[in-house]
Amino acid sequence: MQYVYILIALLISYLFGAVPYGFVIPKLFKGIDIREHGSKNVGATNVTRVLGKKYGIPVFFLDCLKGALPIIIVRYVLAGTPISDTLSHINSFDISILYGVAAGIGHIFSIFIGGKGGKAVATGVGAVLALNPIVGLLGIAIFFLVAFTTKYVSIGSVVATFLVGVGMWVTAIIEDNLLTQIVNLIGVSIMVSLIIFMHRKNFVRLYHGTENKIGQKKNQNIEK
Numbered sequence: 001m002q003y004v005y006i007l008i009a010l011l012i013s014y015l016f017g018a019v020p021y022g023f024v025i026p027k028l029f030k031g032i033d034i035r036e037h038g039s040k041n042v043g044a045t046n047v048t049r050v051l052g053k054k055y056g057i058p059v060f061f062l063d064c065l066k067g068a069l070p071i072i073i074v075r076y077v078l079a080g081t082p083i084s085d086t087l088s089h090i091n092s093f094d095i096s097i098l099y100g101v102a103a104g105i106g107h108i109f110s111i112f113i114g115g116k117g118g119k120a121v122a123t124g125v126g127a128v129l130a131l132n133p134i135v136g137l138l139g140i141a142i143f144f145l146v147a148f149t150t151k152y153v154s155i156g157s158v159v160a161t162f163l164v165g166v167g168m169w170v171t172a173i174i175e176d177n178l179l180t181q182i183v184n185l186i187g188v189s190i191m192v193s194l195i196i197f198m199h200r201k202n203f204v205r206l207y208h209g210t211e212n213k214i215g216q217k218k219n220q221n222i223e224k
Contacts, residue, residue, distance in 0.1 A: 017106025043118035067126030070099035100127025154202035165192035
């Protein structure tokens with residue numbers, strides 16, 4: 001029965017991650033389909049670029065919550081209960097990150113908007129913060145450093161994502177718990193790979209010099 005419970009929890013995590021806040025908030029408060037504006041992405045970056053920080057910041061935090069909350073519930077809210085151990089471990093392996101990965105997949109391939117979605121950067125941030133707050137916070141700091149140095153959010157996102165993945169592996173090695181954390185580390189690596197893959201169009205635009213820079217204004221006919 002353990003695997004049945006895990007599969008149910010993964011499905012719930014996917015559905016939670018699939019809620020497209022970057023689509024819902026602009027639609028609810030501004031009456032627009034964000035997929036028709038800016039980069040046409042439903043992530044916080046495009047919402048911020050099109051509608052401003054007033055709408056982009058809430059989307060970012062809600063998307064972070066999608067990755068963090070399933071792990072927080074399993075590891076901390078249910079801590080000490082039989083269901084927590086059932087969901088967070090298979091034998092001696094910690095599998096908590098799998099719920100964050102499921103939420104990330106939900107964000108990228110949302111069943112609620114035709115199987116499409118965002119790039120899962122914020123959702124990945126939330127998942128890592130819930131699993132390892134120090135590495136997560138360092139990742140956020142690296143993002144801001146790289147993004148504001150290069151003026152490209154995409155470069156900051158990709159560099160920070162990659163280094164967070166490296167940081168998770170290094171931390172496990174230093175703490176000598178590589179074996180017990182191997183499922184989590186593989187899960188993080190999958191999420192890192194997905195996030196970087198979802199930036200492939202950004203790489204093309206960077207190569208051609210057409211990628212949007214921080215502070216660059218786009219022509220929009222939307223009243224903020």
